[in-house]
Amino acid sequence: MKAYYSDHFVLPLPEGHRFPMAKYSLLRDRVARELPLVNQLEAPRTSDGELAFAHTPAYIDAIASGAIGAAALREIGFPWSEAMVERSRRSAGATVAAVRAAMTEGVAANMAGGTHHASAEKGGGFCVFNDAAVAARVAQAEWSRYHREPLLVAVIDLDVHQGNGTASIFAGDPSVFSLSIHGERNFPFRKVDGDLDVALPDGCGDVDYLHALEGALDELAHRFVPGLVVYLAGADPFERDRLGRLKLTYDGLEARDRRVFDWCFQRHVPLAFAMAGGYGVSIAETVQVQMNTYQLAMSYWQRWQNRRS
Secondary structure (H helix, E strand, O other): OEEEEEOOOOOOOOOOOOOOHHHHHHHOOOHHHHHHOOOEEOOOOOOHHHHHOOOOOHHHHHHHHHHOOOOHHHHHHOOOOHHHHHHHHHHHHHHHHHHHHHHHOOOEEEOOEEEOOOOOOOOOOEEEEOOOHHHHHHHHHHHHOOOOOOOOEEEEEEOOOOOHHHHHOOOOOOOEEEEEEEEEOOOOOOOOOOOOHHHHHHEEEEHHHHHHHHHHHHHHHOOOOOOOEEEOOEEEEEEEEEEOOOOEEEEHHOOOOOOHHHHHHHOOOOOOEOOOOOOOOHHHHHHHHHHHHHHHHHHHHHHHHHHOO
């Protein structure tokens, strides 16, 4: 299974910054040790043209040149640097590459990504470029070279925070279905309606969450027939996440992932996934949630290969 990384493009952050940048390299190290069949590859760099499938040229230029204003940077939550630009391009490129790999192998991964708060003209919530939106639109453009019918893409966003940027980018686009299951009272406090939003109360645990997920996937299947799924497998619904406010256990999150992977496998729909949020009290717990996702993904990748042989 191919997994694309960008953690060696380190974003310099001030002392005490709450974004857990170290989780990406910790995840990559554990995957290398424990899942040797995962083929870790350096993420490619997205071009301005690829980014422009989801972002305005003015915003891309402002980020690339450093001309972005102080207020816009505060909304993103990162200081500007050339390293920030490079990492953001590579993080988006990882999902573009994962989608390409998934279209031929069934399952592939971005070892970061899930930057769903970035909209067409601005970033926010630690998100610079919206990797899922860029990758979906690039995949549709590449598909259209060889097929008359459009590639329909579903973004299944199970980060604890609503995917407001994704919903904004795809508003009115019938070729992309945005599904978000998130904390009702969590960031962003002004939501943007997607195609299907499921808001959960604080303290929601495994049983209620999985019931909500089952209902959402049933509705997705009723309303839309995707040819590709981009899955945001956020670790932040975990019960000990600092920013999550939900109460999912390791078992609950693994059951969540299994339901999404199985939904796609049963329908022969390729799936590319990204890690999205995770702000555990212990960074090791966040990485463990993500490792559980990778172990499960590997099993489904192997099932895809057996199906093809």
